[in-house]
Amino acid sequence: xxxxxxxxxxxxxxxxxxxxxxxxxxxxxxxxxxxxxxxxxxxxxxxxxxxxxxxxxxxxxxxxxxxxxxxxxxxxxxxxxxxxxxxxxxxxxxxxxxxxxxxxxxxxxxxxx
Amino acid sequence: xxxxxxxxxxxxxxxxxxxxxxxxxxxxxxxxxxxxxxxxxxxxxxxxxxxxxxxxxxxxxxxxxxxxxxxxxxxxxxxxxxxxxxxxxxxxxxxxxxxxxxxxxxxxxxxxx
Numbered sequence: 001x002x003x004x005x006x007x008x009x010x011x012x013x014x015x016x017x018x019x020x021x022x023x024x025x026x027x028x029x030x031x032x033x034x035x036x037x038x039x040x041x042x043x044x045x046x047x048x049x050x051x052x053x054x055x056x057x058x059x060x061x062x063x064x065x066x067x068x069x070x071x072x073x074x075x076x077x078x079x080x081x082x083x084x085x086x087x088x089x090x091x092x093x094x095x096x097x098x099x100x101x102x103x104x105x106x107x108x109x110x111x112x113x
Numbered sequence: 114x115x116x117x118x119x120x121x122x123x124x125x126x127x128x129x130x131x132x133x134x135x136x137x138x139x140x141x142x143x144x145x146x147x148x149x150x151x152x153x154x155x156x157x158x159x160x161x162x163x164x165x166x167x168x169x170x171x172x173x174x175x176x177x178x179x180x181x182x183x184x185x186x187x188x189x190x191x192x193x194x195x196x197x198x199x200x201x202x203x204x205x206x207x208x209x210x211x212x213x214x215x216x217x218x219x220x221x222x223x224x225x226x
Contacts, residue, residue, distance in 0.1 A: 004156075033213075042117075042202060042216035043157070058213060090156050098214045099145035099206040104156025 003027070006091050006105035013085075013112050021076045021108045023091035032074040033102065035090040036060060043090065048098075049074055078110065085112045116140050117205050119217035127225055132190040134220050136203030139184065143215075144208035148177060148188050151200045151219070160201070161188070193224045 004025040013019045025032065031050050035043040045058030049068040063082025068074055074093075078085045088109050092102040118137045126132045136146070144165045149157035163170040163177045163186065170177050176189045190197055200221045204214040 040122075040218070042218045044216075045213050048213060088154075092156070097206070099147070099162070101147075101159040101162070102157075102214075104158070107154065107156050109154070
């Protein structure tokens with residue numbers, strides 16, 4: 001049963017702490033993406049990766065870091081440098097480029113206290 | 114500056130009637146347009162797409178129309194069902210090597226029984 005998973009669904013952290021959000025896919029997709037959604041906003045791209053060991057900054061990469069050591073995994077670290085980290089984070093994957101259908105995970109809601 | 118605009122934040126229609134969701138864009142370099150549907154606290158799911166070389170694409174109850182001269186596209190849902198109640202995002206893909214989508218802010222559709 002193929003899909004994309006994100007864990008945890010809800011995450012609480014104290015201000016100043018780094019936190020890593022998990023994203024795993026078993027769809028054999030080359031491309032993976034991280035988005036952030038704030039209330040009343042569209043999706044904004046944080047980072048994307050087209051192949052293993054390669055990734056590019058999206059529109060709002062400051063304060064975030066990623067790695068792509070395996071095809072299946074694309075974890076996102078929200079660092080203490082991110083000024084407003086509280087948001088809903090979505091991971092997605094696709095075959096080839098983003099003009100193809102992107103499959104999204106269920107999302108992680110991060111709240112920084 | 115919003116390159117993809119969904120000017121109606123919300124829309125309410127009666128079950129069985131047509132729902133028309135609109136999207137305007139400013140960049141003539143977009144080569145694909147996609148519609149995604151999103152329920153609260155979930156990731157978006159792909160609905161339908163259209164290439165910029167076409168003016169219509171149909172999939173069951175969903176039809177997307179593209180008017181390139183007006184830089185306008187619309188999603189028609191006929192007949193509308195209560196389960197269609199969700200937020201609908203319009204997204205556009207830039208031609209070339211830029212591997213990302215530009216997302217609109219979404220339109221919240223409510224289909225009333």
